[in-house]
Amino acid sequence: MNFLRRIVRPQNKEDENFYYELKELLNFKPIKLSHYKKAFTHRSLKLVDAKGNPINYERLEFLGDAILGSVIASYLYKKVPEGDEGYLTQMRSKVVSRDHLNSLGKDLDLIRFVKSNITNNQISNNIHGNIFEALIGAIYLDRGYNYCHQFIYEQVILPYVDIERLEGKISSYKGYIIEWCQKNKKKYSFDSYEDTGNQSKKHFSVRVSIDGIMIAKGRATSKKKAEEIAAKRVYYAMQDRMKNS
Known part of the structure; x- marks a missing residue:
């Protein structure tokens, strides 16, 4: 010292x-x-x-x-x-x-x-x-x-x-994706299914597609959470395109 x-x-x-x-x-x-x-x-x-x-x-x-x-x-x-x-x-x-x-x-x-x-x-x-x-x-x-x-x-x-x-704070990614698709005349779908696998607790998976192309998936213990996770991933994948249109 x-x-x-x-x-x-x-x-x-x-x-x-x-x-x-x-x-x-x-x-x-x-x-x-x-x-x-x-x-x-x-x-x-x-x-x-x-x-x-x-x-x-x-x-x-x-x-x-x-x-x-x-x-x-x-x-x-x-x-x-x-x-x-x-x-x-x-x-x-x-x-x-x-x-x-x-x-x-x-x-x-x-x-x-x-x-x-x-x-x-x-x-x-x-x-x-x-x-x-x-x-x-x-x-x-x-x-x-x-x-x-x-x-x-x-x-x-x-x-x-x-x-x-x-x-840029987004309160609901699902809402943001739907709004963008409607504004830009895009067809979208949130397809959900049970995906529990080997786990005892029920899980759901969601696929988000835009114009027939699957963009991202999400998985969680509720359908709503899985949709939000998947929608957020769509946002990350397409944010530049979304912000410019």
């Missing part, structure tokens, strides 16, 4: 203030402040290291973008087991969209840490999202993947990732 304390001890008053603000923001102790300083350094300063490599947030932004995407993808994969690849990709894109990341950066007021040679009026709005991603990259280099996961979960997933809100 003494060794750790020696590493994190700030060298001057400015570093001390930066350290404690970071600690409050991250909810854990930063170890190597240089990673975080780089995450908030704008290219306009034209800083370079001893080898001539630029010192700014852009490479950390690239790293943070990849880590953020992987954490969100993992969360969605586990949270929505019935979502297909297209659905999961679309949902991840909504979470990590530039507008959303800019909002996150603004909410955390990350701009207060940025060092640059240009005024705030000249800075692109995208800087808020860029430095948010760079901060994730700095956390990864400083504390590793688990701390990145913790930060993203606390700052992104818990407050902002609402599955129903992101996909």
Whole structure:
């Protein structure tokens, strides 16, 4: 522990203030402040290291973008087991969209840490999202993947990732499918049958077909639940087409 304390001890008053603000923001102790300083350094300063490599947030932004995407993808994969690849990709894109990341950066007021040679009026709005991603990259280099996961979960997933809100809340998928089919003059059918198999409790299966083509199936302990499961899967399979017509 003494060794750790020696590493994190700030060298001057400015570093001390930066350290404690970071600690409050991250909810854990930063170890190597240089990673975080780089995450908030704008290219306009034209800083370079001893080898001539630029010192700014852009490479950390690239790293943070990849880590953020992987954490969100993992969360969605586990949270929505019935979502297909297209659905999961679309949902991840909504979470990590530039507008959303800019909002996150603004909410955390990350701009207060940025060092640059240009005024705030000249800075692109995208800087808020860029430095948010760079901060994730700095956390990864400083504390590793688990701390990145913790930060993203606390700052992104818990407050902002609402599955129903992101996909557009639908109270009844069966009702939505029927309404869409009627609007677009499509023939539809919900065909149900008992499917208990080796289980003692009665189960039902439902096949949903549109224009004679079976799109999806659902199975549950009641016909109504099975219909809703099947209809939801139809929605996931056809959502792009449905939203554009």
